[in-house]
Amino acid sequence: MVDSLFFCVSALTGPEDGVLIQPPVYGPFYYAVRQQGRRLVENPLKRDGDGWHIDFDDLEQKLGQGVRMMILCSPHNPVGRVWTREELQHVVDLTRRHGVILVSDEIHADFALDGRRQTRVLSLDGAEHCIMLTSATKSFNLAGLRHSTVIAPDGDAREKLARALKQAHAEPNLFGSIAQTAAYNHGDEWMDAVVEYVQENRDYAVSTLGGRVPEIGCRPQEGTYLMWLDFSGLGMSHEAVKDLLVNRARVAMNDGLFFGEQGRGWFRMNLATRRANVEATVENIYQAIRSK
Ligand SMILES: Cc1ncc(COP(=O)(O)O)c(C=O)c1O
Structure with a gap:
């Protein structure tokens, strides 16, 4: 899935663009931005006696500073939050208002614990500017088969991603595709x-x-x-x-x-x-x- 994340950043942002992440967060989010020469913008998570939260005031301010893309980790690795529907709707609304593409990494979604259900970003209102990344690599331990899924409702974004993948000769791994299908169909x-x-x-x-x-x-x-x-x-x-x-x-x-x-x-x-x-x-x- 990290490959897909790198493609999203390279195909959908330009060299001058800011890409926002929410530290502390999974290391390759930093690499996807920095190694591809984009400007890293940080909206650190806040912690109080209640746990970890998104700092929405800071987020709103930063989104207005030349940011083209936000990468959300949902559920969040490493702080372990399963963002609520309200929190996610707020993120979707803010990014849409500022013309920012929201890439939601939902690779840990099967591990919403204690009967929770992870709200999928694409199920929210006004989420046409969002891109969902997922993979069976975590849930079914299939990382070696190198396969992930990118869902982009926006036709322009889909076209740019498809072109970038073609230029890089990045073909999906057949075994990964078969394994993911089998896992999703028979793994409940x-x-x-x-x-x-x-x-x-x-x-x-x-x-x-x-x-x-x-x-x-x-x-x-x-x-x-x-x-x-x-x-x-x-x-x-x-x-x-x-x-x-x-x-x-x-x-x-x-x-x-x-x-x-x-x-x-x-x-x-x-x-x-x-x-x-x-x-x-x-x-x-x-x-x-x-x-x-
Ligand atoms: C949030 C997040 N995204 C992506 C990945 C990496 O996934 P893959 O092994 O499919 O590249 C991980 C793995 O730890 C992760 O925690």
């Missing part, structure tokens, strides 16, 4: 079981990490199988936390700085694994911190 039951398992892993991690190592900030994510952990309460530098995790706890997590400077002091834990791995991870972190 399996997917429901995976979501339930991930939820139980999440609840286990929140109660045990929260209970045993209260210095680590962890909240139950609303979506994705990824848990965004705040280690700043340990009073250690980012590098020292990383050293503790890797060399003492023997745990490999995603480095928060991959998601931008806002990720300093944070690390991301993957919960799409066997319960025994989550148990060992919590135990190892607990032992490493208590013996430091």
Whole structure:
């Protein structure tokens, strides 16, 4: 899907255009903008006791500053928000008003937890300027087959994307296409079981990490199988936390700085694994911190 994101930026924006993202956010959002010579505009997410939110005042102001495209992460990796219908409608309205193309990365949509349903951006009113990106790569672990889906209701955008793909000789992978079709047609039951398992892993991690190592900030994510952990309460530098995790706890997590400077002091834990791995991870972190 990252390839599709790169194509959206290169085909639908020009060198002088701004492209807006909402950090902390998945690293390749930065690369898709910077590596293709576009201007990065940041609308950082806000955090309060209630969790993570979009700063709509800042968003409105930034959208008026030569921004041509906004890349939304929905559900959001790494903060784990499943944006509500109202929040998404607000984003759609603001981008439309400012003539900004909204690219919505919905790759984690199957992992809307606790019975939530991810509102698809294209189901909202006035979403003709939006483009939805999705793929079965996360839900069905098919990333190796390199296949994703771009849905663009706007004919002009569709044409530009098709031309860019043709010029790059970017043909879809046949095996990926077949696998995605099979997954979507026959994977419901399996997917429901995976979501339930991930939820139980999440609840286990929140109660045990929260209970045993209260210095680590962890909240139950609303979506994705990824848990965004705040280690700043340990009073250690980012590098020292990383050293503790890797060399003492023997745990490999995603480095928060991959998601931008806002990720300093944070690390991301993957919960799409066997319960025994989550148990060992919590135990190892607990032992490493208590013996430091
Ligand atoms: C928000 C988001 N978009 C895209 C991707 C990458 O997808 P793919 O492996 O299909 O390129 C990821 C993977 O972590 C992701 O979290």
